[in-house]
Amino acid sequence: MTAASMSDLAPLVPLETRDGLLLDVRPAYAEDEGLLAAFFEKVSDEDRRFRFLAASRNVSHDQLVPLTRVDHWRTESFLAFERETGALVASAMLACDAVMDTGEVAVAVRRDFRGRGVGWTMLDLLASEARKRGLKRVISIEDRENHAAIELEREKGFEAHGIDGDPHLVMLEKRFD
Template identity: 45%
Template sequence: MKTTLTTHTGFRFEVRRARPEDELLVAEFFTHVTSEDMRFRFLGAVKEVSHERLVAMTRSDDPHIHNFLAFSTDGMLIAVATLASDPADRRGEVAICIRQDRKHLGVGWEFLSYIARYAEEHGIETIESIESRENRAAIEVERDMGFTVATYPDDPTLVLVQRKLGAKLPG
């Protein structure tokens, strides 16, 4: 099932769950992501996304892992996201990556809003993300959406952003 979203800039895109047959499409997507965004997404130096990671992003028998793909209306894959919850489905960690040439259109805000609604509908109480302190753009979006930002335990280069669900998103 696809859901159509529209950003504050008027950019429209569709979101659906990832499927096993999307692996090559997701691999190709990552060739359009900056090295900095790859580092932010995987929290380390990654030149190429491994087959194992691609499998993890497109197939999941685990009911606590939810992978999403976002497509522009012309069918181009423009963003990927994962929501991974704890075994009790109370807390979910989200990770989003956007294609370089589709940034600054509001995709990140709308995609994260969609995932927050999805998480809440599935009973998840808190969503969070581990971010590099250097990823100021993502942290700013998350702050604007009501996330709190705290130092990540044992790693001063990272921050933990969290948002309790159930409250209306700003904007």
């Protein structure tokens, strides 16, 4: 399924990365499970491990369900398509706590689109959506070895904190005024 064939479900939001790459972004739906499964095959093994905090060659149905069956308020999952080809190049998620105070964010970018500003743009989108929902902060849980994500999040104003009892993970936090 391409961006165009799903555009009747939700309008495509045009975004441009800092490198000038044009994206069309829309929410994910249950019908996107196969599309996301194929997308995660084009994400590097290391990036897939960083995204799910577990090593696996494939993303399972149980891992895809939370990305495709969301309520579109407390939890939102976005898909970013390259405008020129319609190819899915990124997945981004915002998952809010029950009191709508804190949202956890996660972004995955196809390996051949890394370094083109896609992650930066998707993180901006997630922060904007968090503000629309009235959240006070967003967090990201990262493997300490995920230097690229940690650096990106720090550039976007996140502060790093250790996680008690787990020397392999770090929580990055961005507060909204």
